[in-house]
Amino acid sequence: MDILWAQSAPLTAREVGRLIEDRDLAPTTVMTVLDRLSRKGFLNRTRDGRAWRYRPAASRDAYVAELMLEALDMTGDRDAALTRFAQAVSGSEAEILRRALTELEDN
């Protein structure tokens, strides 16, 4: 995935295999992984002759954003999908917390 994210143009399985550092990886393994990723919707693929060319469906940042929106409980969804350490607080409350923190660290 990182390799595809780093490239601007869509790649074939063979090209991805060449860019992977681990040379022992069988080409079929690369193809299987790419196939699975595209079936899950993480990659888009287009026919190019006899091979498929793969392109990420969304940028890495978009996925990070999706994860972190859920992590920070900002999706508006109140399902108990995750358990968070602490919820986000409002600006004025943060000030109170900061003051409490300095007090706690001083003594």
Next chain:
Amino acid sequence: MIAAAVLAALAAACVLAAEGLTHAKWTWHAPRTAILLWQSVGVTWGLATTGALLAYALEPYGRGVVHGLVSLLTGFGYGVGDPRDMVRLLALAAGLMLLALLVALPLVAGARTLRARRRHRELLSLIARDEPAVPGVRVVDFPGAAAYCLPGLRSQVVISNGTLRLLSPDELDAVLAHESAHVRERHDLVLLPFAALRRALPWSKLIRDAQLSVELLIEMAADDRARRRCSPRRLATALLRFGAASTLPAPEGALGALGAPGGLGLPGASAGANVMARVNRLVRPETTIPAPHRFFILAGSAVLTASAPLLWLIPG
């Protein structure tokens, strides 16, 4: 008639008890006991409400709710004779529908949660990396503070890069101890029915308050478990640092484009107060509820939980 009346009274008592529990502060001194009490109040409320309707509807059989239902299904002896039977029929329909709803809601919510988690897990496997400094924890490159656990058969604890920078090693240990407490005690399963009910009845203030109370109690229970393995003071400073930092707008990355955290209408009105309540518990010398009291509460919830099923069996 007696069973129906008692069940109705029990349902009303559960609502009153829930109302009381949302305002109670003693629960903070014994979060685990309080969670159990919440669960038994919730289950009893469901069984008592449906039971009251069904007991009234099935009264002609004179055999109680459970056996009455069996007779109804096998015999079809339910005719509409006089106008009173119409009311009974309505009660029967309402009772059966409510019962089906109370069973289906958590199942649907569970399925939706599982789907959301699978998606989250897949994304994590693409994006998250392992950090040698914190073995067994997935790290996401994100500048803001985030630490959470993705529950499941193979639970994962996830923290952001920002968290790594924000907290000292001791504090990070405390956070991880807290998260692994969630994992071990499967707190997500405790929350599931309350979240499902809230989703189904979003306008009910009581259900919303109930869910928020249980959420806070679960955090406190995890804090209690974490403090056995790390310094409570470090957990407290981690909480404060974390709470104060999570409002800062993300300086870079895609989140900034979607709006700074805290800028959206977060349920943040009491979030700060909740953090302070947890910090105070950790810093102040422990005030626990004496064992006899706790035992009394536990026995009470056991009796409460048993009462509704028993009333379902009582004829008349």
